[in-house]
Amino acid sequence: MSHPMSTAQLVAAREPGFSLPRDLYCGQQALQDDLEQIWYREWLFAAPSCELPKTGNFVTLNVGQYPVIITRGGDGRVRAFHNVCRHRGQRLCPQANGSNPKLVCPYHQWTYDLDGKLLYARDMGEGFDASKYGLKPVHCVDLGGMIFICLAQVPPAVNELAKNLMAYAGPSGIAESKVAFSSTIVEKGNWKLVMENNRECYHCGGSHPSLCRTYSDDPLMTVMEGPNAASPEILSHWDRCDAAKLPSRFVNAPDMQWRMARVPLMDNQESFTMSGKAAVAQRMGTIPWNDAGSLMFYHFPSSWNHFLPDHAIVFRILPISPTETEVTTKWLVHKDAVEGKDYDLQKLTEVWMATNDEDRRVVEENQAGILSPAYQPGPYSPSQEAGVIHFVDWYCGVMSSRLNTAVAAE
Template sequence: MLNNAEILSQLASRPGNYSLTRDLYCDQGAFQADLEQIWYKEWLFAIPSCEIPKTGNYATLQVGAYPVLIVRGGDGKIRAFHNVCRHRGQRLCSKATGSTAKLVCPYHQWTYELDGKLLYARDMGDDFDASKFGLKTVHCVDLNGMVFVCLAQVPPAIGELAKSLIPYLAPSGLLADAKVAHSSTIVEKGNWKLVIENNRECYHCSGSHPSLCRTYSDNPLMTVMEGPNAASPEILAHWDRCDKAGMPARFVSQADMQWRLARVPLLDHAESFTMSTKSAVTRLMGGMPWADAGSLMFYHFPSSWNHFLADHAIVFRLLPISPTETEVTTKWLVHKDAVEGKDYDLEKLTEVWLSTNDEDRRVVEENQNGIRSPAYEPGPYSKTQEEGVIHFVDWYVSLMKNRLNPAPAMAAE
């Protein structure tokens, strides 16, 4: 099992634009370092806020060693807590989603208000101070319908992301006008970094994703953008059209490429990710101006990539389980008033990405199986086809090098 110094050495010796070493995709020590330096410190996409629309609605997730509970309070605010009773540590909520009037520990019935305050603890004595045993909070923000959590004591700044994401999401109406139509969770037997690398390129799409490629171009020029006025002619024309409709669409990103937003057209004016290329939902989301508005693509390292279309949205969340296992959850969002069987057919809504997710699972698992071999050695990325992978791996390497590098020793007085 690698220690931090050995991980840092492998990161430091990586040639530019090359994949990572076998250990960084397979080793338990490297996986633990990823958890401690990234997953326990960065903002993570958790759920769409429409998943818990009413008081007492909750959702849970597992981030490494930490079970997390997200709940909507009586004041309408969404909060996150460590899903751990302050008595003897029982998980308060074991289901993925649910609803409750109060948070009641199933072990000894300690009872908490939805804001985390301890309300009831039986037979604890007259000197017991309930105010000292409220639930431990987790940082939580709702950015116009996307809920992010951060386990760090002091989270990194999120203002720059919020400034861009909030207006870009507004036309989709996620905050007030959406609901979850379907949710799917799979486990890919591959390292979390391989899952993201696979997502960040379409070099493999024509050979792996026949249904997706009916509407989504595998031309790298359709995802390569250098700024709000630097893209392929087709994308620039689409951005001009969106500008005239008052819909944010142009490329915007964080300097280190941890996140990126841009709306791109689908192939041949396709309306949605469907086998027919037509809208899957007759009722468009929020204030979308046209059925062929393309896809607002938003990724945020390390935990999410997303597509916001005119008729529905698809949000993806990944969570690491082990060095070679990753949970991938996909949720399809539609207008809150859309009726299944009338306004949309669930099979037609979900079939393209259910197939694509399973195809990606097989690709990632075979990738992991090959990397397990002692014969594996890092290979070069295509600067034409795999620019997105380069962005991700460079972000990962730079962040880990900075966080694993010991602080300089204090000069002797």
Template sequence: MITAHSTAELIAARKPGFSLPRDLYCSQQAYQDDLEQIWYREWLFALPSCEIPSTGNLVTLNVGQYPVIVVRGADGRIRAFHNVCRHRGQRLCPKTNGTGPKLVCPYHQWTYDLDGKLLYARDMGEGFDPAKFGLKPVHCVDLGGMVFICLAQIPPAINELAQNLMTYLTPSGLADSKVAFSSTIIEKGNWKLVMENNRECYHCGGSHPSLCRTYSEDPEMTVMEGPHSASDIILEHWDRCDAARLPSRFVSAPDLQWRMARVPLMDHQESFTMSGKAAVARRMGTIPWNDAGSLMFYHFPTSWNHLLPDHAILFRILPISPTETEVTTKWLVHKDAEEGKDYDLAKLTEVWLATNDEDRQVVEENQAGILSPAYEPGPYSPRQEMGVLHLIDWYCGVMSSRLALQTAAE
């Protein structure tokens, strides 16, 4: 068992270019530090806004110890609240989703408006002021069809991400889409291992036969240093997109917490399908060609995404324990696309359902090896695993600075 200060010590002792020490992937203390310093303080992708299109639609999720409810109000605005009744703490909504004109606690029927105001509390006596017992809000923003939440009292700045993400997402038409399918799996691995695995394709050739039909495992197809620094194939693709006024060039946060760029699929293929052809006949948004590739957007610590001309695939991870992570995937299509007419659900989902399960196996075997006392950090490939280096450098930088401030305050 490591101490509260050991997390910072382990990070400080980490050898640059190497994976993390064992306890940072499996100890309860490091997991709690991750929650308090990152998950409870950063903006987190929660859901696509199209999942709650109508008044009273709601979705729930758990961020560490915090149950959260996200709901669309009568004014059309999406809000988030702590999913805890202000009476005696009952969860307002135990289900993952639902719909209702009000938020009603199932325990004693305290009733809240969709904006969080307490409307009804029976027999509370004289002097009871409902205005003092509204739901506790959680910061919430809708950025071009992707809803983000933040549990911190004062959230970090989001202006730069908001401006870029809304610009890049607009052609994909997320606001005019619907969820065609949703999958949630539990991976028996630390959240950092889940994200590390996503940030490289070093493993793709040996693990993802379906995905590698359309997605290149060549690191030159994903390693970019700026809007004019990438492989010749990508630069040519960006020039083509520029001519069509389709935002595509690489843009990122200074610390690479988030980045986005539109990347072509192999051989002008159209979508992540076994055939390489579009999975949905009714194209999303205003993207002008079927072979426009994938707008890839990731955001640490919680999300990576692929937005294609015919559909979008949004991924969200949430930590459950030191060695368990929830991975939720949502396939979005045009809101008027009809299953059986415009798309076949099996063809739409088969590549990433298989890929997710393959990644689950990889992550779980990775975690099983790290749990061994024989594990010691190994070097990352500077060519194949640059994305993993970005993640780990971001993680170590954020944790070091915040743990140092916490120690100083103590």
């Protein structure tokens, strides 16, 4: 009887330019390996910092088996901790977000300061040293309004990402925004299928009628090979942005883990709306024109984002099971923009609410087909699916080196 292939063997068996072997999209062992080698080791986009405007504001999320809480301290700093009481392990905060002057465990009222120090633990007897029972920290950085966390003991270097993201997203004023609307859905598909679907617009014409009113599904409008290699429309857009000192040219990590570029919308349209006009009267940050296009930023494994002149949309994915992924979308507007006066919530959100639901259906049907034993990997289009190839090559490169290192260490 043949033994199932290990994740390392499945990755090694993958043919370049083709989709992945079946078990990498639906196997429990593959998900566990993904969590241990990627999700527990990489920087992950967690939340926009504008969700935590005041001391005591917090947000929570689950990364695999790890519940995490992010909070803003009295010193203005954003910190992240394992959302686990040091007494008997109760989850400190079950809510998705909220505000508390202190972090109080609901079980026995152990009380922590916002910097993680244990302040109060009743009747613990003589010799109890509260300084040994502070909350366990999680690495946390605020990059110009985008909060990233890393569960690793020693996180990977973040300086290149930090430098570029703060320069490129700076003019969008993300830190000076607010969340106008938040949506969380569960897609019944593997996290890699969710990311693959996002990385191409080969499917857009057939699946996204509302998005395609403003966002071109022509790969020449999104595929670029460097700061001076793109379609004439993009190059002329970059020249215009350069003259206004608006960072826009393509920049990326050497392994394509992240990339950023500002691309024009079709026909000088202003925003992802049904009309193509700005959804919000009050412009974000310091972007000089309504038709500055979208600053597109993705970061593997967990996020893609659009920063427009009038609003920003940030997306976060988190794996739940081999065939379930949580997708959270937040629409950000200028912090002083008033709903009903400066923007209509339906007009602001309807294009991406529809697009997210269309993508959910596509991913779920993709997963349903891959669950069939008849599935075998098929070839990607080198022009239409270059972004998918970047993602799958990144995934296979990371998994191969880390799993082989882990085997060698045993």
